[in-house]
Amino acid sequence: MQFIQPSLWWFLVPLVAAPPIIHWLSQRYPKRILFSSIEEIRRTLAGRSRVFRWRHLLMLLLRTLALAALMIAFLKPVLDSGNDSKSKGRNVLLVVDHSLSMNHGEGGTTARARARAEVKRLLDALTPDDHFNLIRVDQAPAAAFANFTNRSEAALDFLDKSPVPLTTADFRAANHLATDLAKDSKSPPDIYYFSDFQRRDWASVDFSDLPEGSRLFFVNATDNPARGNQAISSLELGAGSVIAGGEVEVKARVANHSSIPWSGKIEAGFSPSHLREKELSLAPWSESDVSLNVPVPSGGLLRLTAKLPHDDLPQDDTRHLVVQVRDREEVILLTGSQADGAAPAPSLFLSTAVDPFGDEKGVYRPKHLEPATLTTASMAASSRAIASRLPLLTEGQAGTLVSFLRGGGGVILFLDGEADAANLEKIGSLAGEPAAIRLTRKLGSENLPAGAMRVATGDFHSRFLKLFDGVRRQNLALLEFYDLYQAAPTGRGKILLSYVDGTPALAETSVGLGTLLVCNFSVAEASSNLARQRLFPAWIHEMLLRMSDSGSAALDPYFVGDSVSGETWASEARGRQLVSPDGPVARLRTDVVGERLRLSFPASSTGFYRLPGADTHDLLAFAVNTDPDQSDLRSMDPAVLPDRAGTRHPEASLVTSASADYGVLLRGRPVFHWFILAALAFLILEGVLFKKPVRTA
Template sequence: MSLFGVAFTNPFLWFGLLAAGIPFLIHLLTKRTPVNIYFPTIRFLKSAKANQSSLHRIRHLLLLALRTLIVLLVLAAFLKPVFQSGALVAGENRNRRTASILILDTSLSMGHSLSGVSPLSRAKVAANKVLDDLGGEDLANVILAAAQPTVALDEPKSNRYQLTREIEKANPTLEFADIDAAIGMALGQLENLDSYAKEIHFISDFQRTNWASVKFGVIPESVKTVFLSVADERTANTAVLETLLDPSAPAVSEKTTLTCKVANYSDSPRTVPVHLEMNGEKIESKEVTLKPGMTESVSFQLRPRTSGIHEGSVSLPDDGLLMDNRRWFTLPVMERLEVTVLSDSDPLDRPLSDRALIAALNPFEGERGSLDPRFLKPDQFDRFVAARTQGVIVSNVDRFSRETAQALFEYLRNGGGLIYFLSGETDKFNLALLAEVSEGNFDIPYRPVNYLQPKTGSKSAFTALQEANYDHPMLKKFRETGALAEIRFYRYFETDRAETKGQILLRYDDGNIALAEKSVGIGTLLLANFSPDLNSCDLARRTVFIPLVHEMFRNIRPKMGGSRNFTAGNPCSTTVRFPSEAAQARFTSPDGEEINAGLEMNGQEGAVLIGETPQVGFYRIYSAEKKVGVIPVNVDPRESNLDSLSPEQLRELTQISRDRFFAESGRDLENLRRLREGLPLWYYFLLGGLACIAIEQIFSLVWRR
């Protein structure tokens, strides 16, 4: 029964209202019946008697009202009234059974601990309290939110034992939680429970970087949402967020710069040592001073002396969140750097332009040069070639197939480098196809329009370079020589500049663009409006050709880490080269245990996919006892910033209506009960009854006098 938002949870005692008549009955039984006796001589006493009788009646009526109120207040206390306005059971859900899904955050940040108690420990207590407060016929289930959410039961059930066990077994993972996937799983659990009042309970530290992008709009209006925060009141954390190598895959003895980004997520400045290890040995340490809430970069210079895959890590001293204090990376070092030249020319009769490119890339006889150029037909370019090459040069090609264009775009987007020499109308088709397969993500710095061929014998028989961006690292060394201005160009495209797209490096004296640079994804495109062919220009005959080609190649080399950034809990992959096609592969986790992995062979090349990565560190690929591949897996850097969202920020972020949005601290267990059942009022009524008894006693003592 409910009255003005107050529900009486012990309605069987309503018959106690009969007790309210007891004081009235006592009043009637003790009422005095006066006998009229007339004394003519004492008529003056009648007036005084009348006054005393009126006062006596008023006293009795007051005591009657007070004692009746005592009975009513005590009765109300025994009826256990609860103020349910704003509680989960208010409104239409007051008498309905409930189906509750608990989404328990087990991401890395939930393991943070400065006081000795982690947010996940508090979350377990809160989750068990939510289950305890449910009714015997209510249904419940638990979802552990990580990179891949897991559900405790196939469907919500009233048996709490299995759910309690799953909660107690939950541990913080090293992963970034996919909350959207957990919400989708929760809605699937509630889909066919229309006769129940539906609830989703989020129990988390509500880390800003994890929860700010969650799509709460998919939750239907029939589902109430409860946010229980177990965040630490005080958080402080330092972390290694990123490592970058430039170049990412050097040749032996080539200088490489390792840059690591370190963050201070606290309210005070900190000075911490940054340690570099390579192949298990400590190499160098540097101190860095970090301002509150800021990041700083620390650089180390490396010069590897041997080829192979070198394993490295950058680390900080331990703090409340241990696993983001170290970041693993690989440094693949090669004897020679492979350069892929895509050309449709006859391998047995290479044109002069192709032979000139080979000579420029490797001007030494045999294999003495640091670059190893390899010709391929465009249709031969695939993910295996993309994985091992350090740069791609396109020259003298026919029309690309769609598969070739897709492979080139993916290579660029993932950090590769491409030099495209324009040599004819076919290249316009290829650039348009690259833009098409990229779905709008391949923007070239200029558009080739008409292919210009100056007439022989005229004053415009050739064109020269008039403008050069010598501030660009690729062209700096040519500033003083003037060699670029001496090159004669005969065939090139009229160009249409794409505004704000890329950077112009060279321009002809007629205003057309000769060379431009553009970022595609995290890769680099150099679009050259000329060809090494002698019919296009005389560049191949000039001494500047070799250094210019080498500077162009150096400019497009990948500057990211030696491998892709894989994070714990998500699949990781790589391509490796095995000693032979029949080689037997095995795979190990960071702790050395053998694991299962997918392997797709293409000759001696193998594509490896490891589906489960619960640990951080190096996942290794072996052929017999030889290590042929390494995949570093790290924690997601978004887990390092422990800043949490407040209830007000969550309310604004979720855009959920107030009658469906509930937020409470998961630290206060009594508040969790009130959140579901409402505010109990029985002790207020009991205190009121006791106060009335005290007043009744005071009145009795005073009136006896």
Template sequence: MQFFLANPLYWLLAAALIPLIVHLLARSRPKDRKFSSLYFLREVISRQVRIFRPKNRLLLLLRTLAMLALAAAFLLPYIGGHVSDLSHVRNVIIVLDTSASMGAADGQELRMAQAEQTVTKIVNELRATDKINLISAGARPSALFERPEQARQMVLRELSRLHSAGEESDAAAAVRLAVEQARSLPEGQSAEIYVVSDFQASNWAALDYASLVPDKIPVRWVSVAQSPKLANTYISAISTIPAKALPGQPVTVNVTLGQCGKAPVRTTLHLEGGSLRTSQVCEIPANGTTTASFSIDAPTSGSEWVLTASTDPDAFPADNERRTILPLNDRLSCQAVAADPLHLGTMLRALQSIPFLDCQIASGPGEHAPDFLIWNAPAAEDVAVMEEKAREGAVVLAIPDFSNDTAANAVMGYKPARAQLQVAENDEKWTLEIAAPQDRVFRLFPDNTLSPLLTSGVYRRLNNGLQREAPQHATVLLRYADGVPAIVRRPVGRGAVILWNIPVHPMDTRWGSSPLYLPFVAETLTASRMASDAADDIQPGAGYLSCVVPPNLGARDIILQNDQGELLSTREVKEARRGMILQSETPAEPGLYTWRRKDDPSKILATQAVNFPAAESVLETMDTSVLPQGIITHKEENDRLDSAERRDLCPWCIALALLFLAAELLICCRASGKPSDNQPTP
């Protein structure tokens, strides 16, 4: 084994000279005295010199060794370690994956615990003169220092603080940050990069390693994953239909479950929200997913409803729960776009009669998307605006220009093409039939309830040039008896676009005189609202919580609490679209958060849910053979470090110093207590 001191040895030599200097300066210089005869004194002195000279040399040796041992203790000596050039300073950059999958139990320990052990050994292998930096590879990778520093103890303290967070890892950004720091070192210095991770496929498989890591920079890829795929049951999504509900309105809650295992799994799915408690048993296929649906009624009071879906906990419980928040509104906004309100005919009367609608008439769409947008006689170029509003969450109902249509096919999802008007001849009338009886639009109308409305008669419609079948993902709700589509709904983003190929002028149809017309229009609009969109979810570790400051309150009047009741720091941010908002100072972590009034915390202004990232639930590693410079397991890396493990000699040096000082004290005590030869004996 190699004995190595972290600092130059001349400090030890300087410390060893201290006892010698003290010894020389402390030598006694007796004064000259007149005496009658020196014969007997010379004999006594020569005898004492023969006795005390070896003792003094021994004391000098013990004191010198004690000082050497104390000086060595402060210089942090150790036994072992790799042989290296004392003049060469190593620059080590460690990238530590802190994503959610690192919190999975793999073998006897969590992956994160195994990673911390490996990083600790890498740090302890370094000398005090070596430089090091630690980069946490989470959703927003960050480095402890701007460049590698001589700060092993600070790195170890930061390592003890890090944990597996409920977020994805921006692996590319973390590796890129490490490479940039390696390239920024002064000329003549080089860096080593360690990447310690489980290399989960969702975070690492898509990286372009050839362009990300230069060949001249050595990188050690250390995997802490013992199993390429771990069994896990999880909830990946929860959504409501509609995304916003009226008090007491029927709501469908869809929950997607998945599992990574070789055999089907049966689990109990629970749904809770306020006073609601319900559950059902679900069977998830091997390595697959399934969707469970709950049909419930929204509460009759309140402004929002927090729904929580959960399964029985397993070895990786972080993804066994998911939340969604259903806004509750007493009234919904509706905007009718028409050059002349009279052109909306029976549709406008129906909209104005629906009690939960606030209907406004305008010549064009507004800046913000309403809940419902009724567009009379759109042109082909207006379809792009309709789709934009639908992506923002609106349900757009398009009533074509029956005399000069150019937009009907585009509304259905096809390329713009002119559709021609067809007028019923003589006493002929067209009747309609339900084309999608299982659609939620017809849930309120069982059996043949709608028959009087469907058979009341239509005398004008678009036919020639209009596509007969709906494109993929679109649904024909009503169809004429001869196959011409009457009402077609196409999902777009968070909303939908509806083609209403039924005239609204009283002279062209008898629909407006039917008592079923009003409830059917209302149900078509409300039931066509799409599910809440997962794209609105706040990304853990990267997104921030936010709340619009109400006009009657100031930023200081609002507080933010997590589900443990702890207050979180916020800051004011001004946005162009929403105006002044409050935003959390740190990225959000999975949990439930509430914005409350400071003077009355019982009043909740808004609630936000941050869910576990679904991609982290599939605990499957990437194909590590594509990694440049090869990969090693954490066990192989630990074995390599253990073979060159350094043992700290500082405690031994202190013990030796105390031992030498004790020996010196013992010798001094024995010498002072022993009678000299010239003393008289009793």
């Protein structure tokens, strides 16, 4: 008889001495009795009799045997089943975890390396009559051989040449594959699971389909059930357009899967020369969203990367995203009559705010357009417009603006014209929904307290007011407005800013896919001091940027193991080769449909897959990341798995010690349950033999 848990021997053996020690300590010593007592004399004489001493020795023996039986049961004894090299041998299935979590470094090695070492020990313990097969468990489990074999070196070579684990492990699918492999076996196989038993992968494992009577063994590849890890679990863009030469808000979610606090920095950018970084601190077992404003160097398909300092699992410290960046964008300046005495026209201030640098250096390029030339064709190349000093619009002109908005365009409308009330009502009527505010009469400085009006309140969670976060909100107090419309909310849309008397100053209305911002003020010098403030160009840019959602600019990323596909013009792709993070893509399928070329391939590595174009831009680009569910490395308690195996597999057991003898496991028959029954029998026998009689009065 041998033991599966021999390491517990020296811990449990001293416990056998407990009954003799207790017996020795509980011996009776002479008692001094002050008054005579016949009962005490009888009890003393009985305790000194030979029968009483043998009775106590028998009780001591039974208790010692019961404790020894329990000790042996904890050592998990096995008996030789007689299935030695002279017999037909056993069929053995080795199910090896090949998920991302197995890459975690621990004590100078990884769970994957420890599992590989245990696999080799098991293979070395097989006899020439034993046969085995090996299943590598990742997102799509695969067997090393079509049938059971005894080619140990080929099995180890299969593991060594497998790619670095980067996916989840589907043990339900692995069990189905094990059932298929064992269907022609004459006897139930022995199945060994080598894993770190990460909770995400093992939470829903089912053993009911395995051949009945299979012996299941669970070999733990890690000693730490709560391994620490930090990871970037998601990467996305904030609201707003992504335009070459500007900046874009990058949002990353960072997770601390650890029992201790973590502090570090995250850096993100489109290239090493355009990186931005930020310090952050995370509490144990927590996540946090981090925002960085990253410069956009050029147009086209750009590759965005966010990184954390490398830890013991470096594969999830980096996140990738492909972003479609537009080149310098055209902004329509729709202005009416510019007559304003000797003062500069509002269009001059607006044009300077849209393109403050000139010489085609800015993010936006202004295009001046008069209301008389307002047509669908004249606005086709733009997605943003600023309107000021508008005359009374015709039905056709107002319809053009509504169509522009419904198609996803954005319009900033300054209320500084004589027909703004009628124009706003006409736009609302054609849109099928009134604007956020209704205008009544125009107020000049003579109608305002102290000759000017100031902003008092606002919805500073709005994307159009990000410029006024925190202490920068005090910049609004510098603004003075000398003429505006008396207005009231309609209950539709949102009121973003209000004057001190409650009159709406800035309102947002959604029209189809687009956004209409109504500014109840003017940028003309005679109407406000807004154009003289340093924040004016920045605010105009902020409103233009937030007009559209940048989510469409970010292409959906993939996980390792996903099937990736895309298409481009066949003429542009001719002679080009798809490049992966590890080099040219070997498993690539191409289909030509008309003038288009469609590509599809499996993603096997993290990073960027791209099809280079004739210039420095990519024709196609794809971002591939690890599954964030794999970053939480906490393990489930593998001791519950033998119970989960159910009555179909009564000999399931956990192998917790690296010193376990696989030869004993292969050819042994567990008998620990008999020792538990023996311990119970000894205790019952003691209770029967030494039950105290009940005396009657």
